[in-house]
Amino acid sequence: MKEEPIVVPPGVIHVKAETFVKCFAAPLYPSEQDGKVFIYDSVGGGKQVNFARNMKISWIDYVLDIPEAGTYAMEIMVAAANRDQRLDVSSGEEKLGTITIPGTIGLWKKMEPIDIKLKKGVQTLRIRPRCNAAWRSAGSS
Numbered sequence: 001m002k003e004e005p006i007v008v009p010p011g012v013i014h015v016k017a018e019t020f021v022k023c024f025a026a027p028l029y030p031s032e033q034d035g036k037v038f039i040y041d042s043v044g045g046g047k048q049v050n051f052a053r054n055m056k057i058s059w060i061d062y063v064l065d066i067p068e069a070g071t072y073a074m075e076i077m078v079a080a081a082n083r084d085q086r087l088d089v090s091s092g093e094e095k096l097g098t099i100t101i102p103g104t105i106g107l108w109k110k111m112e113p114i115d116i117k118l119k120k121g122v123q124t125l126r127i128r129p130r131c132n133a134a135w136r137s138a139g140s141s
Helices: 133-138
Strands: 022-027 037-041 047-051 055-066 070-074 085-091 094-101 114-118 121-130
Touching: 022 037, 047 055, 085 114, 094 114
Parallel strands: none
Antiparallel strands: 022 055, 037 047, 055 121, 070 114, 085 094, 085 121
16 A cells, blocks of 8 residues: 655655665675665655665665754664664764664564754765674574
8 A cells, every 4th residue: 555755844854765875785695695785665655775684784874964953863664574673873983873673573663763963064874784693693684
């Protein structure tokens, strides 16, 4: 079932998943898989980003023009097959926060917002899955 377009209220910065400007992925098993970040059509409309499993590291960068410095609530929607995954959010070398992802049994769910402090002006936000050894060995994404 197609969803209605998102209405963005004043003061909200809405970033579409597929609008990242740069991505990187390095596989744990290079002879068996490519290092990729995938973009797929989402069932409800729009696009989704998929971090492939078994990556040593992967990330996506978004360039944002922040209208004024301040603390912003960051919300994302995810579908995750496994529990206790995390996404780190950073700007340059500064870690801004971590989004904790409980198991969603593969269903889309809005995560609890995290507060991130942003400076005014153009900046790059990086979102990177943080993998622990158990997650990697289980082959999760």
